[in-house]
Amino acid sequence: MAAAAAATDVSDVPTQDLMSELLRRFKCATKPEKRIILVGPPGCGKGTQSPILKEEHCLCHLATGDMLRAAVAAKTSLGLTAKEAMEKGELVSDDLVIAIIEEAIKRPSCEKGFILDGFPRTVTQAEKLDAMLQQRGTKVEKVLNFDIEDSILEERITGRWIHSASGRSYHTKFAPPKVPGIDDITGEPLIQRKDDNADVLRSRLEAFHKQTQPVIDHYIGKGVVVNLHAEKPQPEVTAEIQKVLA
Numbered sequence: 001m002a003a004a005a006a007a008t009d010v011s012d013v014p015t016q017d018l019m020s021e022l023l024r025r026f027k028c029a030t031k032p033e034k035r036i037i038l039v040g041p042p043g044c045g046k047g048t049q050s051p052i053l054k055e056e057h058c059l060c061h062l063a064t065g066d067m068l069r070a071a072v073a074a075k076t077s078l079g080l081t082a083k084e085a086m087e088k089g090e091l092v093s094d095d096l097v098i099a100i101i102e103e104a105i106k107r108p109s110c111e112k113g114f115i116l117d118g119f120p121r122t123v124t125q126a127e128k129l130d131a132m133l134q135q136r137g138t139k140v141e142k143v144l145n146f147d148i149e150d151s152i153l154e155e156r157i158t159g160r161w162i163h164s165a166s167g168r169s170y171h172t173k174f175a176p177p178k179v180p181g182i183d184d185i186t187g188e189p190l191i192q193r194k195d196d197n198a199d200v201l202r203s204r205l206e207a208f209h210k211q212t213q214p215v216i217d218h219y220i221g222k223g224v225v226v227n228l229h230a231e232k233p234q235p236e237v238t239a240e241i242q243k244v245l246a
Contacts, residue, residue, distance in 0.1 A: 028058035034113040040146025041208045043157040044230045047169030052238055053115055060110040064119040067100050098128050126218045143219040146230035150205050157201050161190040175234055
């Protein structure tokens with residue numbers, strides 16, 4: 001009981017933070033629910049569009065890699081099971097990932113729905129996700145496929161910088177931060193991923209197409225896939241997404 005009380009005690013939360021959250025919840029109260037999957041190769045623009053989607057539609061952003069690490073760090077029962085598998089050098093099972101997703105979407109921040117990024121990666125995972133959502137009386141409403149030629153990605157990939165805490169993405173040419181190397185919102189330093197180079201990109205793209213196309217085909221069969229013109233400038237892609245989700 002004491003632990004539960006501590007978890008809900010907001011007496012030490014700054015008033016400004018409380019008011020901001022209350023205003024956010026009031027704003028979100030009338031928003032329709034949406035459950036969205038983002039699909040696209042590295043450098044396609046998902047990282048830029050995801051925070052915009054999250055803010056505009058009051059969704060939670062679920063990146064399975066981050067969720068697994070958070071569950072392990074929090075030492076939840078699911079996290080401990082995942083840690084045991086990882087320490088053995090084994091892949092975390094699909095069922096465990098689905099369970100972590102199901103646990104996450106129960107949070108208040110996911111009340112209006114979610115953006116799934118990086119999952120599902122196989123048809124089996126997609127089927128398990130669909131089954132879990134069906135049990136909860138919901139389903140994936142849209143799969144946004146960031147369609148773009150591989151050749152365009154090479155120009156994009158080497159100039160990409162990330163704010164690791166929020167996932168905000170910048171590009172030195174196409175979407176530069178106000179101050180080079182610094183996040184616009186927090187003033188914290190940006191990082192560049194070690195694998196953001198042309199050679200690694202080509203290998204990742206080959207694997208992506210081989211693995212992901214069957215997942216796209218799975219959701220095409222359900223009539224929920226929308227192909228975005230991801231080669232366009234960011235504002236145009238944002239407008240295209242908003243039109244699709246209106």
